Amino acid sequence: MAFLLTASQVLSERRVPRLMERSQDEKLMRSVIRLNGVILGLVAGIMVGLGIFVATNWLVLKGGSNVGAHLQLLSQYFFGYSVSFVGSFIGMIYGFVTGYVLGWFLAFIYNSVLWLRRS
Numbered sequence: 001m002a003f004l005l006t007a008s009q010v011l012s013e014r015r016v017p018r019l020m021e022r023s024q025d026e027k028l029m030r031s032v033i034r035l036n037g038v039i040l041g042l043v044a045g046i047m048v049g050l051g052i053f054v055a056t057n058w059l060v061l062k063g064g065s066n067v068g069a070h071l072q073l074l075s076q077y078f079f080g081y082s083v084s085f086v087g088s089f090i091g092m093i094y095g096f097v098t099g100y101v102l103g104w105f106l107a108f109i110y111n112s113v114l115w116l117r118r119s
Contacts, residue, residue: 040107041104053091056084056087
């Protein structure tokens with residue numbers, strides 16, 4: 001079985017790929033992945049939108065004398081939002097848009113720093 005090589009034979013005969021000969025920093029920079037702004041925005045938007053939807057409906061179902069006094073403060077930023085069942089859908093839309101913009105912006109900043117670091 002002369003055609004089988006052991007790991008030590010491969011290393012000793014310098015059959016190591018060129019990638020392993022590069023410095024650690026260069027290998028690290030090649031392995032860092034750019035973020036896709038659209039996908040990160042969609043994920044963040046869905047998470048924030050569902051978070052507002054669930055939190056609002058939880059408080060509506062919980063009930064009480066002063067339902068969602070703190071969550072009601074979102075109406076200062078989200079026009080038409082209220083702590084109600086209809087307001088939860090409005091808040092979900094606003095939350096999705098806000099999360100999408102923040103996720104896209106985060107990916108843009110990350111990719112810009114990565115680009116600056118590579119050049």
